Amino acid sequence: MKKEIIVQKYGGSSVANIDRIKIVAKRVLSAKKKNNNIVVVVSALGDTTDELEDMAFKISSNPPEREMDMLMSTGEQISCALLAIAIKELGHNAISFTGNQVGIRTDSSHTKARIETIECERIRKAHQEGKIVIVAGYQGVSVENDITTLGRGGSDLSAVALAQAMKADVCEIYTDVTGIYTTDPRKVKNARKIKTITFDEMLEMASLGAQVMQARSIEVAKRFNIPIHVRSSFSKEEGTMIVKESPKLEEIAVRGITCNKNEAKITICSVPDQAGVAAKIFTEISKIGANVDLIVQNVSHTKHTDISFTVPKTDLAKAFKTSQAIAKKINAGNVSKDENVARVSIVGSGMRSHHGIAAKMFRCLADNKINIDMISTSEISISCIIDQQLMDKAVKALHKKFELDKI
């Protein structure tokens, strides 16, 4: 069925070089044949973003953010002009726009701006003239008429926001993978592509390590209920639809397994079991800018308890130092750290209505002689901190146990 408007977003690997830009141009044209109006959002060519950043950091270790936005936004401007040239070369009319030109108005938080409104007049006019519209991703314009950027992965956000503003039927995210998988196919050979996943599940998957799409843009898609189609720019096969919900989804409890090795564990032993102690600890930790993720404190049978938490490995050194200082102050015992940990998670909206999922996960890990160090749960996910060396084994075992190779 011909859709009225679709938004397509092509990431950096899809437009890595001139040949790929030509392939994308063909892809866009074939979409134009099947639908009435197209808005294409492009990222910068391959390594352009890194190259621009390198230049700035050769001049200053702390370049001003407004100037960084001025600099970095050129990457997407280059790729959108080249794609428009490539489409015109194939005989179809196309026009490229900067964030400024299509009126993507943002706040003035340079390098991490938030989109406030999008004017759609120029896009609508171009569509009326039969043109394919190409928009530079990742960028907008502030009320001061300065160029702003939306942070890494911001082109996803540009695409979703444009889909919302233009009331598009679907937002297609083209990347170098063919969709969202039940787990990392490089780790588990028989990982399966997920046909449909909910925004919530995808958010858990994204934040837990499946780096296909920027989390912020999934949140926006969820809020405005914009269907997302994640697919490969190198293949015609259907990818993964990210949607609000589907009755069918209820049948499957666990949709995917994610894992990461980015976190380290800190344990403060023999913490006096008094009101306000946890608050004290994490206030101090947050002051140093460390992003505490998982926190576990068990009930205690003595007057002392152990508190464990994880922080990104990059923050471990300062977080450990601060923890030692706090431990002394609150008369706690030893502080230990462990970098040799990984997080393994199962994700699925179906968990809400299925029983025994957690038990099944723990039993599976036990059967495989994998000791669980910490446990944390959300409404639709269960995460375990385990020995880093056993991570791949755990992912494989869980993938099999929950029969994700059979969906």
Added chain:
Amino acid sequence: MKKEIIVQKYGGSSVANIDRIKIVAKRVLSAKKKNNNIVVVVSALGDTTDELEDMAFKISSNPPEREMDMLMSTGEQISCALLAIAIKELGHNAISFTGNQVGIRTDSSHTKARIETIECERIRKAHQEGKIVIVAGYQGVSVENDITTLGRGGSDLSAVALAQAMKADVCEIYTDVTGIYTTDPRKVKNARKIKTITFDEMLEMASLGAQVMQARSIEVAKRFNIPIHVRSSFSKEEGTMIVKESPKLEEIAVRGITCNKNEAKITICSVPDQAGVAAKIFTEISKIGANVDLIVQNVSHTKHTDISFTVPKTDLAKAFKTSQAIAKKINAGNVSKDENVARVSIVGSGMRSHHGIAAKMFRCLADNKINIDMISTSEISISCIIDQQLMDKAVKALHKKFELDKI
């Protein structure tokens, strides 16, 4: 004396790489100490312009001009952001602007736009805040809010136009040479730097081959009487001032010798000496887009005459073919072509009031056994077409004859 506003323009070789950008930043800061307000115009880094153009031509042999402007304008956007970062790194406040942001409004002739107006509010505001203003050269914005570019060498024009709009005291053009020379120093060892030259002389010099500054920007500087200081970004020494006129200038008849090998000669023999024949010939030639430069037709004593003219060597093939066709049509004789020619010119406002300059030039060439093929004169220049192999010899001889090594 502290000037109120100066405009500085740094060309591609001045900002060829990160190290040079740092040097330019220091240079700008030292100018800021000596003057109240600075506007800096920058070209794209070194080879960026060529690289961007290459990408486009890998996609299309005839890329749409609007998209080319979108693409090419990023080069200057990158360099102005980097220079602002470099100046801030040295501890001074700076802000970079695109052509759009400072309101350089142009017509919609993409790739060769003409500046219509410049709004100066943002620059004035930044100056009031004590900031050094960096403007991306070569670009503007059309009434459609599309990015336009001003053609090759357009950053010179940006600088001169900004100097005019801001009523700057001087416009400094930084390049890789220390000024304008009496002739090409690579050809004549004792060529001297010219301290002061008039706009008219500089226009002749520019169009005759001394490629230091874009001719269009000199015309604008002349019209608004904006003093230009051409100097090197790699040296502190004073360069060449281009000014309206100076009484001192009258003393010297010939200010410089220029030459080029870019043209070829076509001669149509035995052209019937009738009214309208020349018009017929050059109408046909202009139709093929060839840029005819010098034309010589001598008085004839028979009913036939020879007509010679020069065209750029790149246009020779098609101009020759067309000439043969016309010759047939008008019953003229043979058509011959000669690529082995060069043009040597002497330039100087003083010619207006000095006698015998032409004779002196021809005598000098004769003394050196250099045969003159064609002669053409303007109010302040005399050009001779000679054998290409003798060009350097002619330049040296004329340079000596007019005592340009002694100024």
